[in-house]
Amino acid sequence: MTNEDLKIYLDQNFPEATITEGPQYIEMTVNPAVLIETASKLKKSTETQFDYLICLTGVDYPDCFGIIYHIESTKFRHTMVLKVKTADRIEPAIDTLTEVWQTAKYHEREVYDLLGVKFNNHTDLRRLFLEDGWGFPLRKDYVDEVRIIQR
Amino acid sequence: MGFNLYDFTNFTHNLHLWFFENMSTGWATTVEWLLVGVIYLAIVALLGLFLIYVERKVCAAFQQRIGPNRVGPWGLIQTVADFIKMMMKELITPRQVDRFLYNLAPYIIIVCMFLTMAALPFAPGLQGLDFDIGVFYLSAISSISVIGILLAGWSSNNKYSLIGGIRSGAQIISYELSISMSLITMVIMAGTMQFSGIVEGQRDLWFIFKGHIPAFIAFVVFIIAGTAETNRGPFDLAEAESELTAGFHTEYSGIKFGLFYVGEFVNMFIISAVAATVFFGGWMPLHFPGFDAFNNVMDLIPPIVWFFLKSFAIVILIMWFKWSFPRLRIDQILTLEWKYLLPINMFNIILMTVIVLTKFHF
């Protein structure tokens, strides 16, 4: 499916989501409450079949945390971006997508480690790179006067 | 004294008589023991140092490198320097090891190595022990060394060592069978178990030519099993550097590690020497029946040179294996022994018996 077809399809099937055309891919922002539902629908629907999670990124936006999923269909070779945003920056939490894409388990651990976004129902949510009690370095308000030299 | 480079029989005999003429029986025996002990110690130390050097150079040649070249001319003194370094290193005993067994393990390997060494015929008359059951003695003694490896693995209080020790236990005990059986094949050919007798039996032609097909099969099996017996690559899974870091000797340091290290190399030499003795005539020069002129030329080279030449040729063959092949897995090692080498060996013994009975050999 080309980007245009995909946009039409998504508009029809996910009326509540915000769908925009990014520089490369179609970007769809959904409500955290319907994340799992949307993701499994995207994966299972015969027209889209997004079965390969390329990349899972956590971004610290000024007012919230965003989790960005780059997904691809290995059958149709179309790619899109799925986005969710947490409600606020205090105690951010989002449902895990381990059930839908296996690899999300580890990428979610990375996001938890570096940004401190919790994933509900995640079976193994531990720090990945850093020690316990380190802080969340990719947050914009992270300060570490010892290790980070500002120029 | 009658020193003769071609035959030491008279020399050693006269030496023996001289001791007994000039001393009381007790003293003479003690001095002889000491002398033999010192000689063997020197042989083992020199062989160990030299073999390690050879291994490094040979390995470098296989890998298009130069090898040691800094200490001494062509790096000849490198191993001596390493040995001195090893002597000076601290002997670390990890916490919670079984101290007695931990310290005992390297000595078992070394002692077993000396015992095996004793049966080797270096030259006519130059042999520590000339049993009439030499082959039997050798295969019995050489299987003791597995106890040293098992003890080292067990007592080190390290899981890697334990895995290494258990692995080599399973491996050596299995391959003991092949070694003995391929030796038995040749014993059938020679008609004696005495090493001097075996060598003497090859005066007209070496056994590998005499016994053609079965002898060659026995040789291949013996080399494979011998490589496995000495824990060398591709059967070095007791150490298995990339899997178990260093296997059974992970926790050893200093000269205790050195003993394991030297032990490995000297054991390899012993296996090669036995192969050279049983299949290639030991110190016996290359003779072909009917070519007297050729045989006389060959006789000019002293037997002791022949012995070491043949042994080192086989040592290099074993090194060639190590530097060419990847390591086997534990189940494959056992498969190779029980499914391939053992049946081949059994078939080979029957073949050899038939050939000997029908005099179908040269």
Next chain:
Amino acid sequence: MSEIKEILINSDNLETDEYSVNMGPQHPSTHGVLRLLVTLEGEKVLNVKPYIGYIHSGIEKMCESLAYNQIIHLTDRMDYLSAHMNNEAVCLCVENALQVEVPDRVKYIRTIMDELMRISSHQLWWSAYGMDMGAQTALFYGMRDREMILDIFEETFGARITLNYNTPGGVMFDIHPNFQKRVKDFIKYFRKILPEYDRLLSGNIIFTERTKNNGFLTVEDAIAYGVTGPSGRASGFSCDVRKHHPYSAYPFVKFNEILATEGDTYARYYCRILEMYESLNIIEQLIDNIPEGDYAVKLKGVVKLPEGEYYQRVETSKGDFGVFIVSDGKKNPYRVKFRSPGFSNLFALNSMVKGYKIADLIAIMGSLDLVIPDIDR
């Protein structure tokens, strides 16, 4: 005696115990500081838990305070065996965001370098894999041949591993006059030497016995775990970014995507060997046709990306590498994320090794071609 006999007959009475072994962070075959907590039963592997982060260097955090052309030299240090591809990913991402079209010459140079880098990476992997399997001579043969490529790199780039050759808008300097001749010499030499690799390892019965029929990864698992690169393609997961989302000069060349269906360790091994042949093919098609032209587009002194989110994928020697840049219109990126192939590949390890022996664990881990800085970033 009878008691022992009874115990042996009723094997349920035999007390077997699981035990765990720490493999790493200092272990010869983890190729870096990876720690695996391996649960064993005898020699059988029951479970593998990777612990990473020993050389986490915070590259993503560092990038947030650097300008775009300064980010590139950090990507060298992630997967140092595919440094050029990593550089290229960032450059392509920036160029796409700025909507700059680079000259054909740049595209050709980049592609040739990509493939040379891929060959050198696979050579190093082949050598290290040989060493993992116990064939230490392979290490030296692989390194010997890699040296030729590194010399080519050194002549043109001035560096051997951390190249930093790409800049947004092109490459740092033009190729060296000797470059084409040297590459052609290398191709000739390497075509002759590659069958030797086969004779030494791939055909060896010990090697095939050890690698065939173990460490299976199904297509479904490969997609679910996101195992890409030769590791994924050996399972039949067609994931070659060069083929499906072509970039640089890949649209201009004909090449095959190496696919296997077995999904075992040997398939992963052999896919890489075949990829080396395929890379040679690609270079041969390009090396004589490098078009004349500029080697870089002049960009502004301070590159500022328009506000937005950009993602660029390239195929490194390990797999699907991605750069995700969130820009807020300033000269520094707001957030940079590197999707490293090794990260996803590593976590598929557990599903592949269950039930096999320790020696297989090493073989399977080696066949994934892990580079630890790539995983830890």
Next chain:
Amino acid sequence: MKSIINYIASIFKGIGSLLAGMGVTGKYFATFWKYKTQEYPENRKELVMFERFRGEVIMPHNANNEHKCTACGICEINCPNGSIEVISKMITTEDGKKKKVLDQYIYHLGMCTLCNLCVKACPSDAIFMGQNFEHAVWNRSDLNKVLNLPGSKIEEKVIKEKVEKQE
């Protein structure tokens, strides 16, 4: 019967593959004098690095002890690691003008990743990449170098060019 034939065939096939492997290594063993190792400290004289090799940042001086650096500080901005510090001073020239000249060009080799960005950015070609790669020192502070030689001045030509450009 067939299984026995397979069994024997597998033995010969296996031995054949092993011999092929031994052939490869044996070939190199037989020609051991064609080794690929370079004996490094001995071959120092013949060892010429490629002209583009990036070993360290250098600042060439001409015969009159003059360099080309105008102390503009662009390299300092471009350096990702902060390994360059350009310290300038103001002097009054003969004709009474105030001018910024280079006082000390401090280069921290220990922090440098040899990325070439400073050399590329330099507008007056004052710094280059040197081919020296033997950087080992006993003291870490020895890695902090001052690139401009003591008493060095800026080349007159560079000043002229700069003035022309401005006009």
